[in-house]
Amino acid sequence: MKIALTGGTGYIGSALLGQLVAAGHTVTALVRNDEAAAKARKAGAESAVGDLFDPSWTAERFAAADGVVHTAATGDARNPEFDRSVVRAAVQALAGTGKPYVHTSGIWVYGDNADITEDSPFAPPGITAWRAEVERAVLDADLVATIVTPGIVYGHGGGIPAGVIAAQRDEAGRVRLVGDGGQHWTTIHVEDVAALYVTVVERRERLGYVIAASGVNPTVRELAEAAAGTAGVAPETADASRERLGAPFAEALLLDQQTRAAKAKALGWTPTRPTLVEELRSGSYTH
Template sequence: MNIALTGGTGYIGSVVLEQLVAAGHAVTALVRSDEAAEKVRKAGAEAAVGDLYDTAWTARLFAAADAVVHTAAPGDGSSEQFDRAVVAAAVEALGGTGKPYVHTSGVWLYGSNADITEDSPLAPPALTAWRPAVERSVLDADLVATIVTPGVVYGHGGGIPAGVLTPADGKVRLVGDGSQHWTTVHVEDVAALYVTVVERGERLGHVLGVSGAGPTVREIAEATGAEVVPETVEESRARLGALFADALLLDQRATGAKARSLGWSPTRPTLLEEIRG
């Protein structure tokens, strides 16, 4: 297939790009700079440099593709406006065509829950409270839409665990007391899920991208071998910012049964295995 990809230089999107190319797909990566264009070309994609807020430009490139995978995210206060612009382009270009559109969400959508499935009640923290309305607009549109919903992503030295639980001076600070579980997935595995769903070309709704491994934050920190230092919730909120800390304090577990029913199977080391080496 000819696939239009956003976020092709990002943490998840760059791995999606590699795996799409390896699977034999022709990829056009929509990027914002000449520097990013050079990166995606080296990875085997064609590059289109422009502004994803420009609906006409984005829709034109989406319409020329057989499928669209949207992984780009500014990761700041503009995230809602950014996603709405991309969704508007997808509806304009792909509505009624039967071409698949793959959107990106995140497991925080479901709040604290010990057994999350795609049908669980939505209870996002304030940081991602904008997501349900945007994603409802995707699902209500005349799109063959799938919303990949990754857990806490790790791997290749990146992701939230590496950024938040990195030892310093032989110590690692927990988020709260560390008793909360994070439902996790390796970046290579979640990238493989994007490839699986876009190749199926079906209207799948939300699909959780989680490995089934859900260690506690304390277990993750202890795996580093450093001294573990608990915090109060208020200390974590002061250190990390209230919005981010409240998301990290969610207690979440999930198995990813729906993704497995599609033929996807995570194969990479668990987060604890990777940390322990």
């Protein structure tokens, strides 16, 4: 397939680009500058430099592909409008064509929930409250749409665990917890989530939401203890975590979430990489 990919030099997108190329697909990475274009070409993709905030430019590139995967994010306050622009382009280019469009969400939209499924009600923290409107536009359009919803992504020393668990230590060298650490996080290795995107886009089906998670849901305390070794961990109040990390981010990290990700596994996808506890314990997050 000829696949247009946004975010192809990002954390998830770069893993996905490599797997798509390895699977024999022709990938065009839609990037923002020449440096990113060179990185994408080195990874085996073609590149197109432009403004993803411009639906017309984006739609032209989407229309030239057999399928589209959107993993890019701005990582700041512009992200809601960025996603709206990409979705407008997808509708313009792909509606009624039967070509697959794969969008990216995130597990936080489900809020506190001990058994999250794709049909669970949304209860997002403020930081992701905007997603529902954008994703409804995806599902209401005449698109062969799938919304991949990753848990906490880790692997290769990156992702949220790098900044929130491995790097956060107090004066005594103990790893700081987020709150008391009793909350569970859904987790997924970046290479496993990339493999799920490949599975989904190759199926060319309208799958709706698909949760991308390993089914392993450790507590934050378990993660911190794995990273700390003999140094130990340092619990704190939820308010202290909000002050340290910023209230919007901390509210998301304080969510207590678990999922079995049964729908993804029923598609024939099987996560195979080490768990996050194993990665933290092995020292792969030690810099």
